[in-house]
Amino acid sequence: IICCVIFIVVILGYIALGVVAWVHGDPRKVIYPTDSYGQFCGQRDTLNENKTILFYFNILKCASPVVLINLQCPTTQVSENASYRYRPDQWNYFRQFCKPGFNNPRKVFLKRCFPDFSTKNGVLTVANQTTFKDGRGKTRNVTDLREAANGINNVLDARSVGMKIFEDYAISWYWILIGLFIAMMLSLLFLVLLRFTAGVLFWIFIFGVIGIIGYGIWHCYWEYDHLKGIPGSDLTVYDIGFQTDFKVYLQLRQTWLAFMIILCGVEVIIILMLIFLRNRIRIAIALLKEGSRAIGYIMSTLFYPIVTFLLIAICISYWAVTAVFLATSGEPVYKVMANQTLCKYANLTCDPETFNTTNVTKLCPGAQCTFAFYGGESLYHKYIFIFQLANAFVFLWLVNFAIALGQCTLAGAFASYYWAYRKPADIPLWPLFSSFGRAIRYHTGSLAFGALILAIVQLIRVILEYLDHKLKGTQNSFTRFLLCCLKCCFWCLEKFLKFINRNAYIMIAIYGKNFCTSAKEAFFLLMRNVVRVAVLDKVTDFLLFLGKILVAGGVGVLAFFFFTQRIPVFAQEVPMLNYYWVPLLTVIIGSYLVAHGFFSVYAMCVDTLFLCFCEDLERNDGSTAKPYFMSASLHRILGKKKLSPKKAAG
Incomplete structure (x- = not known):
């Protein structure tokens, strides 16, 4: 009751x-670009309402992973038609890559403008030009620009593939x-057939393994x-020593003798x-x-x-939305951007309202107070990380509760079946609803x-993964070894807790x-x-894995013949696809997940009946x-005689 209240x-x-x-967050900070003054591009009630595309003044400074992470490049950034803020020569340099209608020299990605590279006669060009002048008037080669924007263009190419996949x-x-x-119908059919073929499938597999080992x-x-x-x-192996070519060992009689002894032992x-x-195998099959x-x-x-x-989907959606709003709840932070590398004020925070009144521009000519990121020094912003952790x-916790609720509900329904004498x-009228x-x-x-309990262990595993990622570049072997051991231990602990929780929910x-x-x-x-337990677990795992493979494989083969137009009857119905493997892989993976959903219910049913059987x-x-209360088949296997209902009632 205490835990329920908590x-x-x-x-x-x-x-x-x-x-x-x-209240504090603003997802527009992630979705829409901002210029060097922190103003949104193309948003209502802003200075850049009619300026929808962000331009980077010197894209050569964008050759950094930061561009692909948050698209915040350490260079002047302006919205389209904002030339009044900058010198004409600067704007003309910038517009040579992003001006619409000029041989389509640009690509727009996430409302940001990047050069569109093309090769003509073996020469790399942008808008039919091989050279250009940067913001300082220096002549530069297009290859330099290509190296700076290579990662961005890879993203653009991936976007093109993504659009084709979306069309498919x-x-x-x-x-x-x-x-x-x-796949759903095949899963249902397989579960029905298990009533009649579980023993046959298992013994076919066992004798097949014995036959293969015998061969x-x-x-x-x-x-x-x-x-x-x-x-x-x-x-002997000792005579020839260690050999990199393992075929050498296959030329020795001792090798084949060892193989034969091992296989005989397994057999x-x-x-x-x-x-x-x-007898226990027969119980498992029953x-x-x-x-x-x-x-x-x-x-x-x-x-x-x-x-x-649906419950897990709601949890994931709420978590994702909350995480985005928390991540975008900071205030704009401005920093000094200077062309001089020796400027001592570079990368320091500044106030754009009072920046021109300071002596920074005198000591560092050309320095600007530009938008850097969203953050803040308030008490709320200092605890953003704690909020994200919470x-x-x-x-x-909620995801594990949703899973636990499902397991307990199913266990209650199947337990009501087992403990029904007749x-x-x-069996109750609505067993599933009553159990829920x-x-x-x-x-x-x-x-x-x-x-x-399970959520605590999983959170510790997440923290360990985070620490492992942060310390991956270190040379401390002991730290890496300790982290590896901790990750392994908590992985085992999580698996053990899942096993205990599952059976505890059945008893509940x-x-x-x-x-x-x-x-x-x-x-x-x-x-x-x-x-x-061991026998039942392995028999169940094998049969359900076989069912998943049969369902996913069967539907996958059918989908392959359909989408490749190899079924004459449906040849005219097949849609024209960019990549036929897109729906094919979706069908295969989806069929496996559908089968897994149905078979997870079956596995829960078998586990519940097993615990009820042991209790019985x-x-x-x-x-x-x-x-x-066990069935007649289980009575026959155990050699026990079931009493008639009249005698039991008497």
């Missing part, structure tokens, strides 16, 4: 943070949706026998595991079939991932607590206890059935007073 307070605080960011999406989106719909053993023996009598084949281990774990049967009774659970997706932390007669209501009404605090859905109690009971229950074995003994 969670609600944090959400209210998060909303307040968004409001504060919205615009004319093929409905075919992409059709492909995803086919490998035979091949190693054949190579070993074939090399008999060949000079040099009886040498024996697999066969022994099948012999001693056959639980897979039972999961398919449960989903058949509660089909609405297959579409619950849409709810989780924004990221609450975002992680299936489907005793219980999770929100009774378990919000428990889910928030589990999400909080079954018993309604708090998070810590549920996590402890789930952990010890799993440890008492650790072999069954420990709580009940099959007597009249304590009858088993």
Whole structure:
């Protein structure tokens, strides 16, 4: 309850943070360019309302990654038609690259003007010119300009490709949706078929692996026998030493003997595991079939991932908007820009209103007070970083809560199926809706607590990644080693917590206890059935991975033949594309994600049924007073006799 209250307070605080960011922030600072005086270009109620394109006075100073990051170049920047502020010779220099209608010598990117390079007769030109004069009247080569703006033109070329990709999406989106719909139907079909083919698929795979390893053993023996009598084949690895050409080792009988021994050991281990774990494998397959049967009774659970997706999408959108508003909540900061490298006032902050009254222009002729970036010295701006950190932390907390809510809701629905003695007669009318209501009404605090623990670990991982990025250029080997160890440890910790949380949410859905109690009971229950857990986990992972590959691969092959016009029936319907691989990759990746969404529900179903099965074995003994709730197939595997409903009721 305490964590529930804290969670609600944090959400209210998060909303307040968004409001504060919205009041102080201005996304136009990111979207629209500003001139050297901090004025927006092409915005209403500004001095540059009719001046939409930003020009850089000396683009040679823009040969820096800063241009690609925030497009704030350390040179005079003016809006179109703003020539009254500068000398005619300066403006004419600038306009030679950006004047409209002059052989189209410019490219506009993000409302900023850059030279458009072209090659004629093997010579690099801009507006049919190979040389130009810079702002100081010095003759410069176009190649110098090309080197300065090379990164920008790469971005412009990428924009051209991006526009073509956008066009492909615009004319093929409905075919992409059709492909995803086919993937959805195939996913549903695979889940239905698992009820009848789970055991067949698994044993086909197992015997296939045994057969492949058996062939490998035979091949190693054949190579070993074939090399008999060949000079040099009886040498050992110690005799020839280390060789960069690994083909040399394949000419030795000892190599193939080692391979044969290793494969024989693997083959024996697999066969022994099948012999001693056959009963647990049968239980795993029976639980897979039972999961398919449960989903058949509660089909609405297959579409619950849409709810989780929408909740996460809302969290991501709110986080992104808040982050942008926080990042743009600063006031304009002006700095001295001087042509002289020895000017001691260069890069110092200044006030454009009083700059001309200072002696800076006397000591540094030509110096200007120009806009640099957005920031500030107020208390609010000093804590922007803390606000951004809080924004990221609450975002992680909310995302993990949305996932936890989905897992607890699904677990409650499937648990209601398992604990219904007469299936489907005793299953509640609206199991998914009822489970969602219980999770929100009774378990919000428990889910928030589990999400909080996971969010803390994830935030630490983000900080470690940030530190690793900052220290990547250092030569301190011990620091890099320590960071690597910490990243590895927290990665393992996050995986472990996800496993614990998932099973804790299942126990919460079954018993309604708090998070810590549920996590402890789930952990010890799993440890008492650790072999069954391992077998079920691997069998489930294999079958679901096989299903994802089959769905994505099948739809991908169909989409390839369609978009390459290799299906005569639909040849006339195929849209004309710039890149056929754009919708093809979208369909393949989308089909895999669709299958993953459906199969994640199935995996949650199997995990829930497994914990219920283990609880059923420990709580009940099959007597009249304590009858088993497991299915008939599980009873047969365990060799236990299920009591009739009348006897159980008596």
